[in-house]
Amino acid sequence: MSALAIMSTHATTRIVGAPVPRKEGVDKLTGRALYVDDIEREGMWHGATVRSTIPRGLIRSTTFDHRIDWREFAIVTAADIPGENCIQLIVADQPCLADGKVNHCEEPILLLAHPDKHKLREAVGAVYIEYESLPPIFTIEESERSDVIIWGADNLLKSFLLEKGDVDSAWSRAAHIIEGEYRTGAQEHLYIENQGMIAEYSVDRGITVWGSLQCPYYVVKSLKSVFDLPDEKVRVIQTETGGAFGGKEDFPSNVACHAALLAMKCGHPVKIIYDRIEDLAATTKRHPSRVRHRTALDGDGKLIAIEINLDTNGGAYATLSSTVLSRATLHATGPYLCPNVRVNARSWATNLVPYGAFRGFGAPQAIFAMERHMDEIAAALGIDPVELRRRNFLHQGDTNATEQLMRQPIILDQLLDRALRESDYYARRAQFARENAGCAIKRGMGIAAFYHGSGFTGSGEEYLNSLAGIDATPEGKVRVLVSNTEFGQGTNTILTQVAAEALGLDYQDVTMAAPDTGIVPNSGPTVASRTSMVVGRIIERAGLQLLNLLREHAGLSSSHTREEFFAACDRYRAAKGEVVSLCRYEAPPGIHWDDQTYHGEAYGAYAWALYVAQVAVDTVTYSAEVEEIWAVQEAGRVLHPVLAAGQIEGGIAQAIGFALYEKVVLQDGRMANNQMTNYIMPTAEDVPPIHVYFEQSHFPHGGFGAKGIGELPHDGPAPAILNAIRDATGVSFNAIPLLPEDLYAGLVETQPAEEPVAR
Amino acid sequence: MSRKRDESPSSLWPAIQFTVNGGSRTVRVPPMKRLLDVLREDLHLTGTKEGCGEGECGSCSVRMNDELVNSCLVPVLQAEGADIQTVEGLALNGDLHPLQQAFLHHGGAQCGICTPGMLMAAAQLLAHTPHPSATEIREALAGNLCRCTGFMHIFESVAAAADAHDAQQANEHTMEQTHHAR
Numbered sequence: 001m002s003a004l005a006i007m008s009t010h011a012t013t014r015i016v017g018a019p020v021p022r023k024e025g026v027d028k029l030t031g032r033a034l035y036v037d038d039i040e041r042e043g044m045w046h047g048a049t050v051r052s053t054i055p056r057g058l059i060r061s062t063t064f065d066h067r068i069d070w071r072e073f074a075i076v077t078a079a080d081i082p083g084e085n086c087i088q089l090i091v092a093d094q095p096c097l098a099d100g101k102v103n104h105c106e107e108p109i110l111l112l113a114h115p116d117k118h119k120l121r122e123a124v125g126a127v128y129i130e131y132e133s134l135p136p137i138f139t140i141e142e143s144e145r146s147d148v149i150i151w152g153a154d155n156l157l158k159s160f161l162l163e164k165g166d167v168d169s170a171w172s173r174a175a176h177i178i179e180g181e182y183r184t185g186a187q188e189h190l191y192i193e194n195q196g197m198i199a200e201y202s203v204d205r206g207i208t209v210w211g212s213l214q215c216p217y218y219v220v221k222s223l224k225s226v227f228d229l230p231d232e233k234v235r236v237i238q239t240e241t242g243g244a245f246g247g248k249e250d251f252p253s254n255v256a257c258h259a260a261l262l263a264m265k266c267g268h269p270v271k272i273i274y275d276r277i278e279d280l281a282a283t284t285k286r287h288p289s290r291v292r293h294r295t296a297l298d299g300d301g302k303l304i305a306i307e308i309n310l311d312t313n314g315g316a317y318a319t320l321s322s323t324v325l326s327r328a329t330l331h332a333t334g335p336y337l338c339p340n341v342r343v344n345a346r347s348w349a350t351n352l353v354p355y356g357a358f359r360g361f362g363a364p365q366a367i368f369a370m371e372r373h374m375d376e377i378a379a380a381l382g383i384d385p386v387e388l389r390r391r392n393f394l395h396q397g398d399t400n401a402t403e404q405l406m407r408q409p410i411i412l413d414q415l416l417d418r419a420l421r422e423s424d425y426y427a428r429r430a431q432f433a434r435e436n437a438g439c440a441i442k443r444g445m446g447i448a449a450f451y452h453g454s455g456f457t458g459s460g461e462e463y464l465n466s467l468a469g470i471d472a473t474p475e476g477k478v479r480v481l482v483s484n485t486e487f488g489q490g491t492n493t494i495l496t497q498v499a500a501e502a503l504g505l506d507y508q509d510v511t512m513a514a515p516d517t518g519i520v521p522n523s524g525p526t527v528a529s530r531t532s533m534v535v536g537r538i539i540e541r542a543g544l545q546l547l548n549l550l551r552e553h554a555g556l557s558s559s560h561t562r563e564e565f566f567a568a569c570d571r572y573r574a575a576k577g578e579v580v581s582l583c584r585y586e587a588p589p590g591i592h593w594d595d596q597t598y599h600g601e602a603y604g605a606y607a608w609a610l611y612v613a614q615v616a617v618d619t620v621t622y623s624a625e626v627e628e629i630w631a632v633q634e635a636g637r638v639l640h641p642v643l644a645a646g647q648i649e650g651g652i653a654q655a656i657g658f659a660l661y662e663k664v665v666l667q668d669g670r671m672a673n674n675q676m677t678n679y680i681m682p683t684a685e686d687v688p689p690i691h692v693y694f695e696q697s698h699f700p701h702g703g704f705g706a707k708g709i710g711e712l713p714h715d716g717p718a719p720a721i722l723n724a725i726r727d728a729t730g731v732s733f734n735a736i737p738l739l740p741e742d743l744y745a746g747l748v749e750t751q752p753a754e755e756p757v758a759r
Numbered sequence: 760m761s762r763k764r765d766e767s768p769s770s771l772w773p774a775i776q777f778t779v780n781g782g783s784r785t786v787r788v789p790p791m792k793r794l795l796d797v798l799r800e801d802l803h804l805t806g807t808k809e810g811c812g813e814g815e816c817g818s819c820s821v822r823m824n825d826e827l828v829n830s831c832l833v834p835v836l837q838a839e840g841a842d843i844q845t846v847e848g849l850a851l852n853g854d855l856h857p858l859q860q861a862f863l864h865h866g867g868a869q870c871g872i873c874t875p876g877m878l879m880a881a882a883q884l885l886a887h888t889p890h891p892s893a894t895e896i897r898e899a900l901a902g903n904l905c906r907c908t909g910f911m912h913i914f915e916s917v918a919a920a921a922d923a924h925d926a927q928q929a930n931e932h933t934m935e936q937t938h939h940a941r
Contacts, residue, residue, distance in 0.1 A: 021863050028871030029859040031806020031846040035872065038805035190906050192810040192818055193872040242808070242872025243906050276811040488870025488907040642866040646912050650869065653909030676815035676904070684900040684910045 016501045016704045019642045023492035023512065024240070036196040036212050036239040041269035044198070045074070046117035047262045048272070050110040050127045051282060052102035055136035055351040055669030056150065059100055062110065065126035073123060074266035076111040081261065083228030087253050088221045093151075094317035094354065096226050096257045102131070103150060104316035104351050105670045106282040108254070113262040113270050136351035138669055140290050140311045143348035150316070151349030157314040158322035158347045160329045162598040164401050165340035170305035174296035178377045182293070182369035183735040184718070186313075186664040187286035187657070189358055190681050191487075193242025195251060195283060196273040199259035206233025207260045212241045213252035215525035216483050216517050222253035223260060238515035241487035245654070246357030248487065249527050250319055251283050280674035284356025285664060287312040287324055287347070291332070291369035296340075301383050303392050305340040306401075308332050310366060314347040315354035321347040324355075326457050328362030330602045331715070333401045334370040335412055335451045336392040341401040351669055357527060359651065360714040363452055364658065371448040371719030372734060375726060385723065386425070389449050390416060402602045407590070411695060412449060415610040415632045418693060419447065423612040423630040429727065436728065442617045443627070444728025448720040449610050453603030454708030455530040458593035461585055461604065468523035468535055469542040469582035470499050471513075472569040478505060479513040480539060481582070482523040484531050486512075489710055490643040491531050497639060498536050498703045502543025505562050521582060529708025532639055533605060536703015538583050546581035588701040605699050605707045609633035611652075611716035614688075615724040622744040624725055625688075626656055626717075632693045633712060637705030644709055645692045651713025652690050657681045659718035663737045777841045779804065780848025790836035794828075795819045797835045798845060806846040806875045810904070817903030820876035821845050827883040827902075846875035849882065858882055858920040867916030869907035877903045881917045891921060 027033040062077075064070050078085050078099035087094045098109045112123050137148050143155045151157060171177060197211035206229050213219060216236040223234045236256070241248060255272055262270040274282070289312045296305035310332055314321035329345040378385040393412040399405055420426065425445055432443040455461050468482045480499050486492040496510040503510070513520050523535050550556035553576060556568035569579045593600040612630040617623075631648050638644045661680045665672040673679050698705035718736055726732050731746050772787040779802060786801050798804045798821070807830060810818035814829040821830045822844040849856040858881050861867065868874040877900065884891055884899035891899065896917050897910075905913060 019864075022866075022868065024871075025863045025868060026855070026859075028868045028874050029846075029855065029862055029878065030850055031804070031875050033871055034805070035808070037809070038799075190904075191870070191872075192816060192904060192906055193808070193870070194810075241870065243870040245906070276813070490869075642912065646866045646869055646908055649909030649911040650907045651909075654906070675813060676811040677813060681904060681906065683902075683904060684897045684913070687910050690909060690911050 013501050013704060015497045015507050016639050017637070017641070019640060020493065020497060020507045022490065022643070023496055024486060033240045035193055035242055036198060036210060037273050039198060039210060039239060041198060041200065044269040044271055045113045045115050045262070045266055046120060046272070047111060047113040047259055047270045048120040048124050049108045049258060050112065050124055050129070052098065052105055052107040052109055053129070054102065054131050054133055055105050056103055057101065057131035057133040059098065059102065059109065060130040060132050063128045065128070068123055068126045072114060074113040074262055076261045076265050080265060081226055084225045086225060087257065088225045089250055089319055090322055091318035094319065096254070104353050106353055107316070108258065111258050111262050113266050136669055138350050138352060138666065140313050140348050143350050144311070150351060155349045156346055157318045157349050158325050160326060160343070160345040160598060162329055162341065162343040162401060164403055167305045167307050167340045167342040170296050170340045174304060175299040176297045176381055177294065178297070178373070178380050179294045180373045180376050181734060182291045182372050184289045184365045184368050185737050186288050186355065187358060187662050188280060188664060188679055189243070189245040189247030189285070190679070191243030191245060191247055194274040194276060194279040195248070195255050196271070197252065197255045197259040198269055198271045199256060199263040200269045201260055201264040206235070208235045208237070209256045209260060210237045210239050211252055211256060212248055213238050214241070214244045214248045214485055214487060214527060216485070216515060217522045218250060218525060219253050219256045220517055222257055226257045227260065235516065235518045238485045241485065244487040245359045246361065246527065247284060249357040249525065251356060276676060277674050280679060281671045282353060284319065284354055286358035287314065287321065287355040287362065287365065289328070289365035291366060293369060293373045295373065295377060297377065297381065301381055301388055301391050303336055303338040306333050306338050308343045310343060310345040312347045312362070312365070313350055313352065313355060315350055315352040317354045319354040320357050321355065323457065324357065324362040326362070327453070328366040329598070330402065330453060330457060331363040331451070332366040332370060334367065334374070335394050335449050335608060337394050337398045338401070343401070352666070359654065360711045361528065363711065364655065364714050364718065367448070367450045367715045368718045368736065371450065371716070372722055375446070375723045376732060386416065386420065386447060389447070393449070402599050404601045408605065408699065409697065410608060411634055412608055412610065415608060415634060415695060416449065418695065419610040419612050419630055419632040422632065422691060422693060423614070425612055428614065432728065440619050442619060442728040444615055444724040444726070446613050446615070446720045446723030446725070446727055447610065448716040448723065450715045451606040451608045452529060452708065452712040452715055454533045454605045454607060455603060456528055458595060458600065458602055461534060462587055464524040464585065466524040466535065466538060466585040467521040467582055468538040469521065469580060470503070470539065470546055471578065471580040472566070474573065476566050478503065478510045480510060481513050481520050482535055482539070483515065483517065483520045484523055484526045484535050485515050489647060490640060491526060493643060494532055494639045495536065495539055498539045499543050501704060502540045503547060503565065504560060505565060509562055529711045532706040533636070533699070533702035533708050534585065536639070536706055537701060538585060540703050542581045542583040545583060549581060604701060605636065607633060607635035607707045607709060607712045609712055609716055611720045613717060613720035613724045615721055615728055617725055617728045617743065619747065622740040622747065624660055624738065624743060626660070626721055628688050628691070629717065630691045631713060632695065634695045634697055635709045635712060636697055636699035636702050636707035638694050638696055639704060639706050644694065647709050648692045648713045649690045651711070652717050653682050653687045655714045655717035656687065656721065658714070659721045659736050660738055663739060775835055775839050777838045777843055779843045780845060786835065788835060791834045793831055794821070794833040794835050794838050795830040798830060804845050804847050808872055808875060810872070815904070816873070817880060818873050818876045820879045820903060822879055822883055825886070827880055844879070846878055849878060857923045858885070858917070861916040861920035861923060865916040865919050866912035867908070873903060873905045877905060877913060881920065884917070885921055885924060889921060889924060891917070
């Protein structure tokens with residue numbers, strides 16, 4: 001099937017694809033939207049956390065300064081935990097509160113609550129913990145050396161081995177073998193709203209939590225375990241959430257358990273709001289990575305073997321390191337065809353704050369290495385980097401590294417052509433090559449080709465078994481019933497578009513049910529670029545199912561007005577009861593995944609992209625500036641053009657920060673620059689013009705044809721930018737963030753124009 | 760779920776009087792209390808947000824005496840007699856301000872936490888520069904961090920609001936002329 005053919009199938013919707021106003025937009029624009037810190041409960045106290053000041057050791061004693069009247073405070077330690085002292089995630093290894101030992105700086109040890117929040121700061125400083133220090137380890141290298149074991153038998157949080165074909169026998173046939181090592185740093189989410197929760201506890205009703213979070217049912221799971229309570233005694237409600245980016249996937253479970261423990265202890269609702277300094281120091285960040293490539297090519301520049309050793313720093317507890325590593329593994333070889341592949345992936349424990357989910361979830365690290373490496377190969381072989389990629393692109397009918405048959409069309413060539421055309425790539429490159437010689441400002445162009453798998457990996461979506469749906473209330477409102485949350489990316493808007501479209505109603509007729517586990521079913525977490533594609537599809541099906549129900553039992557005609565729809569709902573309600581339609585996830589046909597061998601359908605769908613960056617490197621100040629970015633992608637159907645473009649632009653801005661600005665400085669295991677003053681993200685004056693283009697297709701198993709889109713734009717910019725810097729300066733930089741001091745070191749110490757030697 | 764309760768101010772502190780969104784307000788609070796906290800805790804205007812507490816992110820931006828300030832850096836004693844506008848004062852009689860309209864239709868708000876401050880920064884710009892260039896928009900918003908949008912749709916929203924403002928003024932001008940002609 002040609003790309004043009006698939007593009008003609010998408011033009012038959014009224015609401016899907018239209019730029020309807022953001023569902024909760026007016027509330028956000030008028031200041032009416034209530035974020036957790038805007039909410040007060042009757043008799044509410046405030047909570048704070050006493051944290052470890054050392055990276056590893058045994059807790060010897062705790063003393064309370066006698067100048068504080070501690071009778072005014074509620075104090076919670078691990079001994080107060082009624083259930084299991086553990087945050088429930090993939091591996092149950094992270095204590096809710098440290099009990100006798102600490103494994104990273106900022107590990108929570110003790111909790112305080114007081115009616116006056118202004119009394120807490122002094123009180124936190126008046127709790128003195130004495131430790132017996134143990135030797136800490138901080139780096140991948142220290143962890144893999146295994147001199148000091150801090151986790152399990154060997155510090156290894158998780159490993160994967162992905163193998164295709166026969167890598168070992170390929171080297172002897174190679175015309176070229178190119179090696180490289182690439183590193184990425186930690187990155188802070190820097191959501192502008194810090195972490196925060198309010199919890200209430202009563203013996204009768206159990207626990208209710210309101211807070212800033214992505215995944216209400218993740219929080220339920222930890223609360224149930226920490227308090228040893230059944231499902232019906234734990235209720236989690238998401239408040240308006242001021243940015244998340246993965247930073248509110250797993251960490252909110254910790255804050256919620258802490259607030260709830262204090263609420264149980266003091267008998268009042270308790271609010272915990274982190275300030276920026278605490279949030280930056282104590283919460284998760286993107287996993288730092290070290291990726292080593294060894295690549296064999298034939299005389300025509302075609303890939304014949306890829307061997308990758310991919311290592312991540314996981315921090316002190318396992319949290320989501322295994323699944324981040326999995327996604328990194330499955331994105332490590334890029335959108336290329338290669339018959340022989342070996343990816344050896346490992347995540348290592350260190351005495352650092354646990355690293356966690358962050359937009360892209362391992363893929364940006366793996367893709368930075370692959371796409372930077374492709375330019376090194378091109379330079380070594382003397383091939384145009386564009387041409388090298390084109391020769392190796394995956395096509396429909398090929399198999400990728402997990403031997404997944406690419407059943408859907410792949411339009412990488414089309415995306416590449418568009419990117420080259422829109423950016424005027426060759427003309428600009430030639431112009432810069434002419435101008436750079438006599439100029440202190442060196443300009444260059446760089447590209448990156450990449451894909452991002454939508455939804456949970458492998459059999460993950462079947463394991464989640466998401467349940468979602470639609471109901472119609474007696475008040476004449478249709479509600480979308482999902483546990484998927486809005487945190488800026490547009491969940492509310494796109495899911496109401498999908499429901500209204502499926503039901504033949506207006507956008508205004510459909511609302512979102514409150515993101516409250518007492519009301520909505522578990523439709524899975526709001527992560528992994530799964531909402532549009534996976535949950536959108538379930539809502540589309542639930543809508544069609546509801547229409548069928550009303551046609552069969554309430555006399556709804558096959559083409560109806562909104563008045564007829566609501567009249568049919570009333571008839572159905574009178575005759576049969578609640579008007580509700582729930583559907584479970586159904587896997588697309590032909591999805592088979594083997595978790596042991598890492599073979600099969602790694603993802604139900606892939607979004608594809610080609611990004612071009614233009615940079616200017618100032619050889620006097622050693623600053624690198626991105627001057628323009630062109631982002632061309634195919635992510636299935638675009639459900640909302642403004643929101644979709646906003647996702648791409650926002651992801652690119654974060655990725656520019658990942659590449660050039662954002663450095664987490666660690667000193668003895670503590671973040672030293674845990675302020676917005678010295679952790680630097682791109683501002684309105686730093687983000688260049690970003691040109692966004694969608695080549696639309698219709699993915700038959702996504703909500704009205706959509707694939708995932710949220711994470712894709714974080715994957716490509718960093719390698720495109722560093723490739724452009726190489727084009728500008730002739731010097732290869734293989735580690736990010738690339739700050740002016742790194743540029744200085746590289747440009748002064750390296751002799752440019754020396755291409756890596758092919759062996 | 761309720762907003763913060765109205766509490767009568769403690770009489771221990773001297774009265775500080777200022778105007779917020781056109782209405783006179785008097786508070787009796789510690790004079791070094793941050794204007795941000797006074798707005799949120801004492802006046803229950805929670806539209807103004809805290810992002811960093813050190814004047815870097817601009818989420819707490821309000822307009823004070825026709826200047827844009829970070830309310831986290833302003834002790835309330837400095838607000839004595841001041842004229843303050845917050846996000847709650849933008850919409851008039853339930854009609855969205857042209858900036859709010861533009862942000863709604865051009866994707867200027869995503870998670871919304873930076874939005875109140877961003878709107879105040881944009882309002883400050885348009886009050887003095889009704890026809891801002893792209894560079895002027897960037898400079899005016901440089902003190903307001905947004906982590907969601909990559910700023911592109913915010914720039915677009917501000918430019919669209921400026922155009923709408925033009926159109927509105929042109930319209931009023933025409934009406935005026937028509938009126939005079941009669």
